[in-house]
Amino acid sequence: MLSFIKDKQIYFFLLLLLSIGIGLQIVIYKIAIAILFLQWLISKGFKQKFIKLKKNIFAIGLTVFYFLYCMSFFWSDNSAVAFADVILKLPLLILPIVILSQNNLSKKQLNQVFLSFALSSLVLNLYSFFKAYSLYLATNNIDKLYYSNLSLNMHTSAQSMFTCFSIALFAYLFSKDKNLVSKWMAYSAVIIQLIFVFLLSSRMQILIMAFLVPAYLIPYYYKKKKAALGLLYTLFIFGASYLIITIPSTLNSRYDKTVSQINSLREDNGNYDARKFIWKEGLEVIKNNWLIGTGSGDVTDALAARYFRLISGDPITENLAESKVSQTQKSNNGAFLSKQDSIFIHNIHEKQLSVYSKNLLERRIHHYNIAYQRKYNFHNQYLQTFGAIGVFGFLILCFLMIYPVYLSIKKKDYLAISFLFIVGASCLTESILERQAGVAFYALFYVLLIGRISQNKLS
Template identity: 30%
Template sequence: MPKNKRPSASPKMLVFLVVTILLAIPLNYAFSSIATILLVVYTLLTAKKGHFNFSLSLALPVLLFLIMCTSLIWSVEFKCTLKALSKEIPLLVIPVVFAFTRLWPKQQKDIVKFYSWGMVVYALFYIIRAFSKYFSTGDASVFFYHELVTKDVNAIYVSVFLSVALFYFLVKKYKKRIDYMAFGLLFIMVFLLSSKNILLADIFLILIYVLFWSGITKKAKWTIGVAFATLVVIAGYYTKIGERIKSELEPGTEMTVRESGTNAISIQEAWKKDTFTQNDYFNGTSFRVYQIRIFTEMMSEDPVLLTGYGLNASLNRIKEKGEEHNVYKGDETHRGYNSLNFHNQYIEVFADLGLIGFLVLIVMLGINLKNGFSNKDFVHIAFAFLMIALFLTESFLWRQRGVIFFIVLYCLFNKELYSSIIEKERS
């Protein structure tokens, strides 16, 4: 026997390290970074050449990272691009780690299971902390949106983290009472976090599962579906989520950014108005319409269609557009519109990495969704659909929490399982 033979990777250790990364994401950035480094080091120490299996699905995020690195050549803001690359390193290292990892179906299921129960613990912590704040202050807003989880962690991001766990409990075949309680707690949390996009995506996916995947009788499906939809509509109408939806449809109903006297900008004005005033207010929808508009202007004015401006380098052009259209510049207490990025992953990738980077992202999302249906794994399908929906309103991959969460679950769900590889070798 060779003296320096490398030890094989322990399945339990792999599960522990991947779950640790996922559960560290809502904490301080250092924790998820350390957990990622530990997984990489462990993989290097136990990696064996014969285990390497680098599929197209794992190669695509690596290709996206290489395009980001290459964008240093043409970036209009070299320092910004260089600095941003450090946050995107998981796109390179996590797929390589999974390429060297022998992953059995049981390990994949265990990772999702332990992650989901970890999210239940987070949900309990956030709820208990909210009650503690409420008893101290009497302010009911501590139960909603960023106040519930802090603005730094971000209510929308936590909604996504919890939603994946929610679908684990939804599709679990043999449910105990505690599983139903966990599902209920997670859904209540997503509801309280008031992310319209994620909540609507969750409701849609739950109804799809109940009506077409659950295996219960047709009568029960429709009864449960109608009852659930009715409950959600009633609850939404009388809670914060109803107020947030109303504020999007009627811009003048929400003036929380600055003092009264501001002028609410409609969707049509956001798209057509040439010059705004410092008293003009954009709600979430109208602001995103404005951003799509300036993106189209930028693409028509600058020769960057194929390459983009460089990773994280489009912000200065956004600021210039803000000056041109005279949007609110901000003050000592409020951030200006011209200092915000696109809040849309598709546009962000196109603006920073050009058409090539955009197409790589689209292919990744397409493969992710296709594999979910091919594997008949509804948790995978839910993850794929949530990412497609989330990318419409958030630059998720341009944030450390977002890129780690996405790439770990993307690789976990799209990595070819070892049992499948063995089957192919035998046939």
């Protein structure tokens, strides 16, 4: 009995270390995963553990998903990269096996794990801010307080995703356990983290919070019969956000660029986000290997090969330029050019139009050249998975993302919904599961949250 209690205490302590390590992105989380797995191996009751895993559709889904990546090793030419990817994704196998085969944590313990991650994210952001602030004092350049200058130990999008989830955690813990998170603590932490979402300048995460803030505030105050107050708070946050965005900075530049790119979606003027052509070429990679994928070792190389094909040789040939001129001439309704450009082009000489078209092609080639040099991945986890392990991996990933949303709505588990929304939306613009930070974060909180709503049932 004493041994069982001791094992449970060690298990809980390791989960705390794991959540703190993930939040801070320090090596301690890797050590915690290894010890958790070792403890699981030497503990008793394997029969009961496997019965639980067998009955849990999400444990099965994550395990199959991981082994598809393992299998893709055998049809990857770049075996070194494929092997590294299998190691990187190990938390997708270990954490579901360890956590979903055991009894659920108590509500109090689970909340403590959540709080440890939320506080770790807050501490990391504050530390990175003071570090960036020292650079600002040295250079008097306000851009030192934004974007990549604030990211620490991980990609900016991952740190911003962690920040978004920590906001959801603080709000959840305040509403569920006021002894653990007081009012002043919740309000202070949420405000600070919201500011950091803007300072980190990751556009998808800003958009995510634009959905989550009113989705939380308005219903929360509506239940208290203070709907007007919830709406007022929402408007105040949006107003303050607009003021932050309009301050001349990296954030303001990225905002203006985004607006310009959105306005140019129907125009082929070279002014678009790199993801537009990355996804286009990614779909070509998928089309050629849709069944089993190119293999996790070759998927990025296959995409880079598409970039190289478009920049090799002399891309701006006369025939290509004439083709572009023809397209531009046909677009006097604004399909490729703006209205002002159409009026202008209508009155200029064909030679000037040719110069414009060549410049447009050069800007496009420039995009591909940067993508090739930096070996950009798909910048979309769904396409990345499809390209790497084929249609079955893609369908499993979609199932793991979508089906729990239905269960969460049915159970009214708003924290699980928030987590799935944050991760699912982030996967639209980044390949979240291609970095250790994203893999460990997704694996831990997926099994903790979805394990709470699945109750080990296949239904």
